[in-house]
Amino acid sequence: MGLDLFAIPVxxxxxxxxxxxxxLHALGIYTIGDLLEYYPFRYEDYRLREFGEVKDGEKITVQAVVAAFPSLQRYGRTARLLCAVSVEGMVVTAVWFNRAFLKDQLEVGREVIVTGKWDQRRRQITVAESEFPDRGTARSGTLQPVYSVGGGITQTWLRKKIDEALTQYGAMIPELLPASVVHRHELMPRREAIVRIHRPENSREGQEARRRMVYEELFLFELKLQAYRAANRKQPDGIAHPIKGEDIRDFAAALPFELTDSQKQVINEITADMKRSYAMNRLLQGDVGSGKTIVAAIALYASVKAGYQGALMVPTEILAEQHYRSLTKLFEPYGVQVALLTGSATDRKRRDILAGLEMGLVDILIGTHALIQDDVIFRKLGLVVTDEQHRFGVGQRSVLRRKGLNPDVLSMTATPIPRTLAITVFGDMDVSTIKERPKGRLPIKTYSVKHEMMDRVVGFIRREAELGHQAFFICPLIEESEKLDVQNAIDLHTQLKLTLPELKIGLLHGRMSAAEKDQAMADFAAKLTDVLVSTTVIEVGVDVPNATLMIVMDADRFGLSQLHQLRGRVGRSEFQSYCVLIANPKSENGQERMKAMADTDDGFEIARRDLELRGPGEFFGTKQSGVPEFRLANxxxxxxxxxxxxxxxxxxxxxPEFWTSPSYEGLREFLRREAALQGEPLD
Known part of the structure; x- marks a missing residue:
């Protein structure tokens, strides 16, 4: 839409x-441009239809002739008007409720157009709306747009104003898309599309108009991202890490396992970015258990070898402590100093870490949001890694980025989504995807069962324990709740200790102290406990290869992606692993999720189904991730x-001509208006 229309007040x-x-302002309509882009969300179908096309209970609009005098019946405050009308040579009954004033207008032989619900058995139309053609009304035979309205704005008034705006200003609607794009995708011209989306002659015309405007909406959004990237990468203001390929190859060769081809590919993408003098902003996504952590570790190692410090920010203390243990062990032979900073650190420990960090004695700092506090000062920060980055707000990530001179940023997520959608949702990011699982891993077998099968589930735990394996048992709540009839961790822990006296049952939940949680996880990792009863604090990143059984109580209360994350805590060794979902069969949405979990263990497919069930806003957490809200596009x-x-x-x-040619001035003006050519990174 040209700027001229957005400059004209409504x-x-x-x-x-x-x-x-x-x-109108309350609806977001301030200008003529806003009004013309205020699209209908559906259409009322007033097109005339034949009875042969209509199923029982469907809405129908028919042209009829009054065949007999109407009768009026009253039931208290309710008035019912019945009239025999002839349609296509067949006499049917038309029924109006609380429209007594129509009685004198329904004259025998007069034409009337009625819209309402068809009752096949009674041969009756319950009329919602009616009109007399001899009055010159024009609603029948059309598709009428339906808009979101509020306050004193009615559908009729808004339709009238949009019609007036189209008549008065329609000629000013410019074409925005390049002719090559319009031709390539066989799109309706812009002016025609805006007219037809408000005034469709038929369904196909309305669909084609919508297709054109959906494409434009998506194109302009993507153009903003691309233009931002192009404009902001002209200035080499990042860190050019002097990375040596042999350092990375030697480090990878010394690992106790072989990297997958996907891991090698994303490591090449990340290190290539780090070598450039432009600040890296890359998203690393992969399914649960795909080996993202070792990729991040190699990137951190590369930064340290190049003379810089690294930071790894994670959402929970349990995960921070796990990363600290694994990375300390991994980097010990190379003399890389790793430190852990969380909110539970003692004052003295904190002071020592901060002093070492500022002097450059700490190479890699791992922690939670404690990393972004003011007194955390790096000597030479080169790489920032955020794990499960959608859990941090944009502001939190920006603060950590500003602790260095535009350091490289690597964000990780185990919520795999299609690559283009990831780029759209996470803004100005390059995306690397790990598509393979580590070699030797077997697919996890998933079952959905009823609560009544608990005895068999307990037997399953016992059999796995006899094989020397361990089990997770997940509950939605910590303690009993009067509001929710769901199993809770503390009661279940007590129950399992009585049912399985020969096994050692551990307990882990969010209200325990950091030391207690650490001890519970350490005992489980060291095989000192056979079963760990836990809330979802173990959802992300916890790695216990010997655990082969994941049981989720009241699984219908969890989201699909959360269930997939929980399932990913097992299946991390060469042993066959299982996931048992104990669900309420009466939960309709829950059963859809259980079926999806049993059908596939592909995280991308799970994410797609979760998006369908929940929608993108709830899936990504709109407030933090910046999911764009489109007017038409889905x-x-x-x-x-x-x-x-x-x-x-x-x-x-x-x-090159896009930035200079008069042919693209409209798009450049759009980018200037949207401030896409300057400002903060779009993450």
């Missing part, structure tokens, strides 16, 4: 009073179009 339309303009249904739009935007911004 008050310029006749009949838009001060009160009406305030009500990130799930229009995903293929999103990919096309991204490719087209990337191709266009790579052309």
């Amino acid at each position: 008050e310029k339309l006749r009949g838009v009073s001060t009160q009406k303009s305030g009500e 990130l799930i249904e229009d995903f293929a179009m999103l990919e096309q739009a991204r490719d087209d935007a990337a191709e266009l911004t790579a052309l």
Whole structure:
């Protein structure tokens, strides 16, 4: 939409009073441009249909002739008007409720168009709306747009104002998309599309108009991202790590396992970015257990070998402590100094760590949000890694980034989503994806069972324990709740100790102290406990290869991605692993999730189904991740179009003439208006 239309106040339309303009403002409509881009969310179908096309209970609009005098029946305050009408030579009954005033207008032989619900058995139409053609009304035979309205704004009034705006200003609607793009995708011209999305002659025309405007919406969004990247990468203001390839190869060769081809590929992508003088902003995504942590460790090692410090920020203390133990062991032969900083550190320990960090004696600092406090000062920060990055707000990540001179940033997530969608959701990021599992891992077998099968589940635990394996038992709550009839960790812990006296049962939940949680996890990792009853504090990153059984109580109360994360805590060795979901069979949405979990262990497919069930806003956590809210586009249904739009935007911004030619002035003006050519990174 050209800037001219966005510069014309909506008050310029006749009949838009001060009160009406305030009500339009409440809907986000301030200008003529806003009004024309205020799209309907559905259409009311007033097109005439034949009875042969209509199923029982469907809505129908028919042209009829009054066949007999109507009768009026009253039941208290309710009035029912019945009238025999002839449609296609067949006499049916039309019924109006609380429309007594129509009795005198329904004259025998007069034409009437009625819209309502068809009752096949009674041969009756319950009329919602009606009109008389001899009055010159024009609703019948059309698709009428339905808008979101509120306050004193009615559908009829808004339709009228949009019609007036189209008549008065329609000729000013400019074409924004390049002719090559419009031709390539066979898109409707912009002016016609905006007219037809508000005034469709038929369903196909409305669909084509919507397709054109959805594509434009996605294209302009992707253009902003591409333009931002192009404009901000002209200045080499990052750190060019002098990484030696042989250092990375020697480190990888000394690992007790072989890296997968996917891991090698993403390591190459990350180190290539780190060598450049532009600040890296890369998302590393992969399924649970795909080996993201070792990739991050190699990136941190590369930064330290190049003379810089690294930081690893994780969402929980348990995960921070686990990373600290594993990375300390990994880096010990190379003399790399690793420190752990969490909120539970003693004052003296904290002072020692901060002093070592500022003097450059600490090479890698691991911690929770404690890393972003003001007194945490790095001597030479080169790489920031955030694990499960969607759990940190944009502000938290920005603070950590500013602790260095534009350090490289690697964000990790175990919520795998299609690559283009990841780039869209996480903004100005390159995306690396680990697609393989480490060699020797068997697929996890998943079962959904009822609560009544608890005895068999206990027997399953006993059999796995006899083989020397361990089990997780997950509960949604810590203690008993009157509001939710769900199993809780403390009661279950007590129950299992009585049921399985020969086994050692551990307990882990969020209200325990850091020391207690650490001890519970350490005992489980060291095989001192056979079963760990836990809340979802173990959801992310906890690694116990000997655990082969994951049992989730009241699994229907968990989201799909959360269940997949929990399942990923097992299956981390060569042993066959299992996931048992104990669910309420009466929970309809719960059963859909249980079926999805049993059908596949592919994290990308799980994420796709979770998006369908929950929608992108709830899936990503809109407040923190910045999921764009489109007027028409749907990130799930229009995903293929999103990919096309991204490719087209990337191709266009790579052309030198895009930045200079008068042909693209409209798009450059759009980018200037959206401030896409300057400002903070879009993460």
